[in-house]
Amino acid sequence: MTPDTGPASHFPTRVFVGAIVVLCVALGSSAILNYRSMIELRNLYLEDRGREILAILTNSLRGPDRSDSNAWQGVMDEAMRSGSYSWLKYLALVSESGQVTATSGQLSQDLYLYEETVRAPRWGRQGGRWDHLGPRQQPEGGSPAMLRLRVGVVRSTAAFITRQAYLHLAVSGLAIVTLSVLAYFLARTFRRFLQLQAQEESQRRLAALGRLAATLAHEIRNPLGAIKGLTQVTQERLPRDHDTQELMTTVVTEAERLERLVTDLLTFAKPRSMALEELDLKALLADVAQQLRNQAESAQITFQIPTPQPPATVLADPDGLRQVLINIFLNAVEAAGPGSKIDVAIESSQQRHLIEICDEGAGIGDQDPEELFQPFVTTKTRGTGLGLAVSRQIVEGLGGTIELRNRKPRGTVCRITLPARASSTPQSEVMAAPAGGQ
Numbered sequence: 304m305t306p307d308t309g310p311a312s313h314f315p316t317r318v319f320v321g322a323i324v325v326l327c328v329a330l331g332s333s334a335i336l337n338y339r340s341m342i343e344l345r346n347l348y349l350e351d352r353g354r355e356i357l358a359i360l361t362n363s364l365r366g367p368d369r370s371d372s373n374a375w376q377g378v379m380d381e382a383m384r385s386g387s388y389s390w391l392k393y394l395a396l397v398s399e400s401g402q403v404t405a406t407s408g409q410l411s412q413d414l415y416l417y418e419e420t421v422r423a424p425r426w427g428r429q430g431g432r433w434d435h436l437g438p439r440q441q442p443e444g445g446s447p448a449m450l451r452l453r454v455g456v457v458r459s460t461a462a463f464i465t466r467q468a469y470l471h472l473a474v475s476g477l478a479i480v481t482l483s484v485l486a487y488f489l490a491r492t493f494r495r496f497l498q499l500q501a502q503e504e505s506q507r508r509l510a511a512l513g514r515l516a517a518t519l520a521h522e523i524r525n526p527l528g529a530i531k532g533l534t535q536v537t538q539e540r541l542p543r544d545h546d547t548q549e550l551m552t553t554v555v556t557e558a559e560r561l562e563r564l565v566t567d568l569l570t571f572a573k574p575r576s577m578a579l580e581e582l583d584l585k586a587l588l589a590d591v592a593q594q595l596r597n598q599a600e601s602a603q604i605t606f607q608i609p610t611p612q613p614p615a616t617v618l619a620d621p622d623g624l625r626q627v628l629i630n631i632f633l634n635a636v637e638a639a640g641p642g643s644k645i646d647v648a649i650e651s652s653q654q655r656h657l658i659e660i661c662d663e664g665a666g667i668g669d670q671d672p673e674e675l676f677q678p679f680v681t682t683k684t685r686g687t688g689l690g691l692a693v694s695r696q697i698v699e700g701l702g703g704t705i706e707l708r709n710r711k712p713r714g715t716v717c718r719i720t721l722p723a724r725a726s727s728t729p730q731s732e733v734m735a736a737p738a739g740g741q
């Protein structure tokens with residue numbers, strides 16, 4: 304599979320992000336709680352102040368000497384004496400119906416109002432000045448008229464507390480936003496770092512595996528060749544209808560499968576220099592289709608290959624290109640259902656040849672096609688996951704490209720491009736990517 308960073312390696316990032324989230328939640332909750340307590344404190348303060356003011360006013364308005372026309376002035380005097388003048392500047396009397404009946408000073412924006420209901424005093428505004436209005440007429444059977452009293456507190460401790468509460472809320476909000484942004488970038492960097500680390504580790508392991516595979520493949524190759532060759536010789540010597548013929552064909556097919564695996568492993572582990580020569584792509588395609596005839600027939604699949612004329616000449620390594628085509632054809636055969644066909648098309652221009660190998664299988668679904676090109680990525684129980692990786696290694700070594708796409712209405716298309724003219728890369732440099740690469 305791809306250099307798998309696995310769930311375990313994401314663990315530190317998750318812990319880190321989790322810690323930041325907890326910190327932000329704690330900060331947010333503390334800010335909200337703090338804000339609420341401060342507002343409560345302010346209200347308590349205002350209530351206290353309000354009661355104090357009310358006591359002064361009630362005494363002033365209802366006291367035995369206060370029923371004269373200078374009642375309002377008396378209130379002010381009283382307030383001045385008790386040091387409450389700054390509040391009384393912003394005092395307003397509001398009737399039960401909500402009408403302002405008397406005010407002192409002006410109301411400012413920075414004003415908190417404490418409101419209380421008191422029994423209506425017996426004075427009011429008359430002809431532009433404050434006057435005693437005489438004994439109040441009590442409504443029959445009704446309660447005495449009441450007035451609402453509003454007291455403004457300006458630039459007071461209450462205002463200060465409120466400002467602090469808002470400031471705290473704003474600073475906490477800013478801290479949370481900054482922390483979140485920081486956490487996002489840090490987590491991203493951290494994750495990238497972990498991925499790079501995992502990739503490096505995976506590359507090291509692949510390189511070691513490649514060396515081991517190369518040794519093993521060399522050891523397997525010769526006896527494998529002997530098994531296949533001798534079985535074919537025996538087959539030729541026996542009559543065509545001999546009852547062991549079919550068994551021997553199976554031995555040859557399986558030996559060929561093993562041979563391909565060994566070749567892919569060797570190519571992947573130790574890319575060889577390519578022997579470039581001019582060859583006809585169409586002839587090679589026909590040859591490969593012929594070579595895979597047995598597998599295609601047993602899967603009831605037919606190949607549709609382009610007509611041989613005009614030839615499509617490329618400068619390529621015949622063995623390497625054959626290996627690519629076999630891998631792609633076999634993938635198509637393995638994906639396509641019985642009775643379907645595999646369509647091969649070539650489109651040639653002066654610069655390049657485009658080869659499209661289309662099958663009518665299930666397609667690659669939602670899978671990232673690039674991931675399928677990673678070594679050892681396979682969805683098959685008997686797959687090695689080397690076919691596409693090695694094919695890309697070879698095609699890119701020839702200066703071409705290879706990609707896999709879903710095809711409409713169904714199936715997969717593998718598109719290979721190869722330069723039509725001689726590659727300018729000197730032969731000694733035409734090497735595929737190093738072992739462990741893709």
Ligand SMILES: Nc1ncnc2c1ncn2[C@@H]1O[C@H](COP(=O)(O)OP(=O)(O)O)[C@@H](O)[C@H]1O
Nearest residue numbers: 634638675681682683686687688689690691715
């Ligand atoms: N023609 C195709 N149709 C559907 N899936 C494909 C096709 N070719 C390749 N794949 C997917 O890509 C994976 C990797 O292919 P490959 O590298 O050749 O390895 P392997 O054939 O051993 O699985 C396959 O396991 C399969 O899931």
Ligand SMILES: [Mg+2]
Nearest residue numbers: 630634690691
């Ligand atoms: Mg394959």
